[in-house]
Each structure stands twice: as C-alpha cells, then as structure tokens.
Amino acid sequence: MKIIIVFIGMLTILAGVLPFFNGFGVIPFSGPIYLGSIIFIGVIAFLYAVKTFGLWGSQKFITAMLALLIIFGGLIPFLVTMSLIPSTVPSSGPVYSGIIILIGIIAVLYGAKQL
Secondary structure (H helix, E strand, C coil), X not given: CCHHHHHHHHHHHHHHHHHHHHHCCCCCCCHHHHHHHXXXXXXXXXXXXXXXXXXXXXXXXXXXXXXXHHHHHHHXXXXXXXXXXXXXXXXXXXXXXXXXXXXXXXXXXXXXXXX
C-alpha cells in the first residue's frame, strides 16, 4: 500500500516539471486546470492518509502533512492573486516549480523508505 505514496510523489514531481515545458511552448499547461490538478493530487493523498488502515501513527501524520503541502502548493497562486498572502511568495516560475518538485521528492523518498 505504501507504493501509493510513491505514486503520489511522482505525480507531484510531474506537476512541478510541467511548467518548465510550458516555458518552451511544448505543453500549454497553466491556469486553473493545472492548479486544480495539483490540488486534486493533494486531496487524493490526504484521503489515502485518512482512510487507509495500513498507515498508523507517524506514517499517517507524515502522509497527511505531505498531502496538505501539495494542496497548499496548488492554492498558492490563488492566494497570491487574491492578496491573501504576500506577492513575494513564489506563485509561478522556476522557484514555484522547484517547491512543488521538492514536495514530490520528499513524498517519493518517504514512500520508498516505507516499502
């Protein structure tokens, strides 16, 4: 079952890498559909953490925290646009993508450790 954590991490890494391709005009990936997909990945991860009986104690907590980080990563551009968080918080570009990728790498490493 822990393989799902690795899969979620890989999806998150992919979500962080796609904006780089957008800059080259290869994949037109931006806007609410892209951000919604990141949030959707986080919601799936959170539901997995909450509903899975194979995760106990710290595993459940860490998986839930990773899921919430993914969800927050998808919400950041909306929150910056609505001026709910400072505009100095990266909400696009390589720094934003790097943060999303880092969260995904942490999830993959954590999930691989649990196998």
